[in-house]
Amino acid sequence: MDEKFIKQISLFAENKPGRLANIASSFKEASVNIRAFTIAEAGDFGIIRMVVDKPEKAHRVLHDAGFTVSETDVLGIQMEDVPGQLATIAEVLGKKGVNIDYAYAFVTKTEKAFLIIRVNDLKTAVETLYEEGIPLLDMSDVQSI
Amino acid sequence: MIEYWNPQIERMPLDELEQIQEERLRHLVDYVYTHSPFYKKRFDEAGVKPEDIKTLDDLQKLPFTYKQDLRDNYPKGMFCVPDTQLVRYHVSSGTTGKPTVVGYTKNDIHEWAKSLGRALTSIGVGRGDVLQVSYGYGLFTGGLGLHYGAEEVGSTVLPISVGNTDKQLELMQDLGTTTLACTPSYFLYMAEEAKDKGIDFQEDTGLKTGIFGAEPWTEEMRKRMEDATGIKAYDVFGTSELSGPLFTECTCQDGIHIWGDQFIVEIIDPETGDALPEGQRGELVITTLTKEALPLIRYRIGDYTILNKQPCECGRTHPRIMRVTGRVDDMLIIRGINVFPGQVESVLMKIPEVGEHFMIHVDRINEMDTMKIQIEMNDEAFSDKVNDIISLEKKVASALKSVLNLSVGVELVEHGTIPRSIGKSKKVIDNRKL
Numbered sequence: 001m002d003e004k005f006i007k008q009i010s011l012f013a014e015n016k017p018g019r020l021a022n023i024a025s026s027f028k029e030a031s032v033n034i035r036a037f038t039i040a041e042a043g044d045f046g047i048i049r050m051v052v053d054k055p056e057k058a059h060r061v062l063h064d065a066g067f068t069v070s071e072t073d074v075l076g077i078q079m080e081d082v083p084g085q086l087a088t089i090a091e092v093l094g095k096k097g098v099n100i101d102y103a104y105a106f107v108t109k110t111e112k113a114f115l116i117i118r119v120n121d122l123k124t125a126v127e128t129l130y131e132e133g134i135p136l137l138d139m140s141d142v143q144s145i
Numbered sequence: 146m147i148e149y150w151n152p153q154i155e156r157m158p159l160d161e162l163e164q165i166q167e168e169r170l171r172h173l174v175d176y177v178y179t180h181s182p183f184y185k186k187r188f189d190e191a192g193v194k195p196e197d198i199k200t201l202d203d204l205q206k207l208p209f210t211y212k213q214d215l216r217d218n219y220p221k222g223m224f225c226v227p228d229t230q231l232v233r234y235h236v237s238s239g240t241t242g243k244p245t246v247v248g249y250t251k252n253d254i255h256e257w258a259k260s261l262g263r264a265l266t267s268i269g270v271g272r273g274d275v276l277q278v279s280y281g282y283g284l285f286t287g288g289l290g291l292h293y294g295a296e297e298v299g300s301t302v303l304p305i306s307v308g309n310t311d312k313q314l315e316l317m318q319d320l321g322t323t324t325l326a327c328t329p330s331y332f333l334y335m336a337e338e339a340k341d342k343g344i345d346f347q348e349d350t351g352l353k354t355g356i357f358g359a360e361p362w363t364e365e366m367r368k369r370m371e372d373a374t375g376i377k378a379y380d381v382f383g384t385s386e387l388s389g390p391l392f393t394e395c396t397c398q399d400g401i402h403i404w405g406d407q408f409i410v411e412i413i414d415p416e417t418g419d420a421l422p423e424g425q426r427g428e429l430v431i432t433t434l435t436k437e438a439l440p441l442i443r444y445r446i447g448d449y450t451i452l453n454k455q456p457c458e459c460g461r462t463h464p465r466i467m468r469v470t471g472r473v474d475d476m477l478i479i480r481g482i483n484v485f486p487g488q489v490e491s492v493l494m495k496i497p498e499v500g501e502h503f504m505i506h507v508d509r510i511n512e513m514d515t516m517k518i519q520i521e522m523n524d525e526a527f528s529d530k531v532n533d534i535i536s537l538e539k540k541v542a543s544a545l546k547s548v549l550n551l552s553v554g555v556e557l558v559e560h561g562t563i564p565r566s567i568g569k570s571k572k573v574i575d576n577r578k579l
Contacts, residue, residue: 008529010527010529012522012527012534012557012559012560013559014558014559014562019559040531042531042534042535044556044557045534045557047529047530047531047534049529063524066559066560066561067559067560068521068522068524068527068559068560069524069527070524070527070528070529072529101530102530118529
């Protein structure tokens with residue numbers, strides 16, 4: 001089941017000018033490519049979450065740059081880029097009592113949409129999505145997007 | 146390993162010790178009266194003559210000596226010996242005013258080393274130990290003080306002084322350092338650097354003992370340090386005016402033994418100057434009994450502590466002072482409430498998610514004092530959920546409020562934001578224009 005989890009890199013950043021530039025240039029030097037990216041901001045600080053092609057390297061680079069960084073297992077769901085897809089996913093998970101802690105989505109060149117979610121119960125979420133025939137991405141998919 | 150450096154003195158019954166103190170006090174009062182114009186004048190003004198001092202109770206008839214006296218008599222106006230007898234000077238940094246100069250005779254240096262020799266023995270440091278002295282050398286008393294103490298007990302001294310952390314860690318491993326002496330903030334910095342380099346104190350070094358002082362630290366911080374590195378952390382006490390580091394805790398870690406044959410300790414109410422009974426917290430006052438160049442009579446140390454004359458489990462009879470909780474002049478008054486940085490530290494160190502470094506910011510906004518504490522989070526505690534972080538800030542604020550009785554702002558900052566210090570750390574930024 002673990003192979004269906006995606007390693008998301010999260011880091012704590014103070015909400016002040018230059019922080020994002022610092023992170024981005026660390027990635028540039030290390031040739032880490034960002035696949036999906038979001039910032040949750042809360043006043044003085046923000047939590048940056050991202051899916052990258054080389055999570056271990058990204059983790060090391062950020063840690064060495066002095067950031068507080070963690071790796072979280074999230075799910076990447078492939079959706080058709082048509083109305084109603086998100087509703088279906090949220091509904092099937094909701095019925096099984098799986099709560100979505102947070103989510104973000106992006107659309108790819110291939111006209112698929114991808115939804116990244118962190119849930120309170122990974123195992124049930126994976127089983128449910130499988131039963132409903134909703135495809136999940138794995139790390140190799142992330143690398144080849 | 147030997148248990149006592151001087152068992153006869155260290156285990157002497159308290160009443161016998163007090164007889165020695167009484168004898169030496171009488172001699173001291175005569176000595177300063179005849180050798181120091183400063184003390185003669187001070188005693189005359191207070192209407193006290195050497196012959197009025199017969200017992201230890203008479204000590205209270207003597208006037209206090211203050212740091213300001215040393216400044217006013219800069220550089221050597223309070224010395225009791227001619228320059229030809231001085232073998233060394235130490236000079237304070239002068240960060241809070243004019244520096245103070247302390248001179249030493251050969252015997253003063255020996256008495257100083259003897260005091261630390263007993264102290265080091267009481268924490269199991271002696272022959273066969275490698276003592277890395279990472280206190281500053283030079284005019285600051287920390288480095289040379291520990292240095293001579295370590296040589297007194299036959300330890301091998303590594304006089305590396307402060308700074309150059311890479312070298313510190315390298316030599317610590319290569320030369321088998323067993324004991325490290327530095328400020329607690331420098332130790333935290335070293336531990337952080339070691340971790341970054343993949344050095345585990347327990348696995349990769351022979352370090353077993355730390356002697357930490359020159360700035361106040363708390364019991365909670367001790368627990369953190371010991372848990373993180375597997376060493377035993379001991380508090381050391383002294384001030385540059387007395388001579389420098391002089392005393393440590395023993396292995397019981399329950400107070401610092403003050404050698405009664407060398408010093409008399411009193412605890413007073415800092416407001417009234419009245420002596421406080423044993424067990425009550427107040428300002429530490431010390432009288433030196435054996436110093437020749439610059440003896441000090443009832444010197445107001447300015448540290449808050451408690452006197453404990455109860456027998457110690459280690460077998461030493463000499464009185465103890467309990468952990469110094471702050472300095473009279475470190476106290477912050479925020480909206481009329483007294484706050485010591487040490488109280489803040491002890492609250493923060495009990496919260497596992499909070500890292501070792503913090504900074505207190507005090508401002509006056511719209512005529513109102515405000516206090517904000519910046520903290521860093523332990524890497525392990527980091528959650529990528531915003532709510533978890535907000536609740537950590539709330540948890541810290543509420544823990545501080547319940548202890549300080551004051552609403553405090555808590556701001557979580559990125560790792561490394563709070564300045565690391567290799568010397569005495571600065572924990573308060575007070576921006577109030579008073």
